[in-house]
Amino acid sequence: MKKRLFSLVLISAMVLSSLTACGGNKDKETKAPSETTAAAETTASAAATGDKILRVASEDPQVPLDMQLNTYSIIMKVTDNVTESLLTTNAEGKLEPTLLAEMPTLSEDKLTYSFTLKDGVKFHNDAPLTSADVKYSLERMVKKLKMSSLLEKVEGYEAFFNGEAEELTGIVVVDDTHFEIHMSEVYTPFLSALSTPYCAIYPAEACEAAGDNWGMTELYGTGPFKLVSYQTGVGVELAKNENYHGGDVKLDGIKYTFIDDPNTGVLEYQKGNIDVVYMDSALYPTYANGELKDELYSFNPYGGYYLSFNVKDIPEAKVREALTYAVDRKALCDSVLFGTASPASSFLQKGLLGAVDDAEQFDYNPEKAKELLAEAGYPDGYDLRITVNTKYPTSVTIGTAVQAQMKEAGINVEVEQVDSAAWTDMKKNGGVTCGIGNWYVDYNDPDSMLYPVSDGRTDLNSMFWHNDEFKQLMIDGVQTDDEAQRQEIYAKADDILTHKEFAVAMLYNETLFYLKKPYVTGFEVTSTYRTMFNNTDIEK
Structure with missing residues (x-):
């Protein structure tokens, strides 16, 4: 798996809160289509007046919110709530289907996985999720992402990765809701690899049309929250997906405020301007036994x-x-x-x-x-x-x-x-x-x-x-x-x-730490640093 070392960059950015941006935001001023802009403005207004807006302090990624381009955990904090992969690894470390009707079946020779998509799942732009979107998204990852080697055991990977083939032949679309993935050799962790945020499923037509705007002004997923706005130097706003296939979403929205300095993030939390802040470990001795000790939580990444x-x-x-x-x-x-x-x-x-x-x-x-x-x-x-x-x-x-x-x-x-x-x-x-x-x-x-x-x-x-x-x-x-x-x-x-x-x-x-207000319930960070707010609530 040729380039997975970039996970070091991902987690180091998480631990040290000192990310230097790769890429840029030259397309930030490019306008999305007028109907998309109008919809975003409507959603933004709804988010702004909602009763349950979770306020989160986060570092500024300064790059597109696209885990198929940049493997930074500070992007994942946002995109985990907007885009979804076929499967999820839950807090207990077990795989469960997300966009699938059931867990995939495996052939007797352990080389062919058969998948059935969940009925009725739609992207935030109202486009239905299809097998073609899955094939497009996984092929896009191989083309663009440092983590593309997650799929290196898929049949046809080398030819596609090297530009010698126009498609990843091992991913076969059967119909709109069924597809197969053929492996070149047995690889038992494959389904776990598909659960990573790098394997997020995007709507093929919209993603392709957005070009460099994808992850900046446009990002459609199937997740519990929709992207309203992303402005480098300011923050991100997400609004509740009223039609989320995974059930009712309790929050009306999430507002991420970009605060790169760890001390400033904690100060804003103390002022009551932030509900959740990831704390630099160097600050732990200061707050471990102070007035915030009962609001200090920890998790242990693997x-x-x-x-x-x-x-x-x-x-x-x-x-x-x-x-x-x-x-x-x-x-x-x-x-x-x-x-x-x-x-x-x-x-x-x-x-x-x-x-x-x-x-x-x-x-x-x-x-x-x-x-x-x-x-x-x-x-x-x-x-x-x-x-x-x-x-x-x-x-x-x-x-x-x-x-x-x-x-x-x-x-x-x-x-x-x-x-x-x-x-x-x-x-x-x-x-x-x-x-x-x-x-x-x-x-x-x-x-x-x-x-x-x-x-x-x-x-x-x-x-x-x-x-x-x-x-x-x-x-x-x-x-x-x-x-x-x-x-x-x-x-x-x-x-x-x-x-x-x-x-x-x-x-x-x-051991890593975050501060959480007592009225924020149903939130935790897993050992693989997944940060999902679909079960989070604000109870004041």
């Missing part, structure tokens, strides 16, 4: 931060093991990260298939690190360069803390700070000896978590690590649907990665 080692520069497993023991994870979580993270030594955390509760946890042991270095031929210490991307301040903070911790083990660390352009180039060319990475699942499956270190893709993380057994386990894991077997497969793969080969040194899993 994923976390780790040190990735370039095995061309650090070929000795014992050296990589020494570096693993030279990090004080507890101090990092308690002191540097204000108690908003928990130490981690395995890539798969509790809640994901493959996680092992009794796996060894690496305590800070500089003496053992020294012994391992001596065994590897470095009795007088070791020099290490850690490269960090200055776009993400958390990485700089971690690098500085690890520099001080490793000194106790005789490891002299140079923290090299580079901008995003240099970071990308250095990773591609193997110029990062040790990097600080983060990774979060796109869907609730261990394949999504272990993806960045899958064989053939490690160059993206400057690791250049290969292990035949690990590679085969990753293949086996997506070719069986037996949960017990998959648990064993992924547990073994994680053990090879983090406890035998030490290709990465996992550091911590995060």
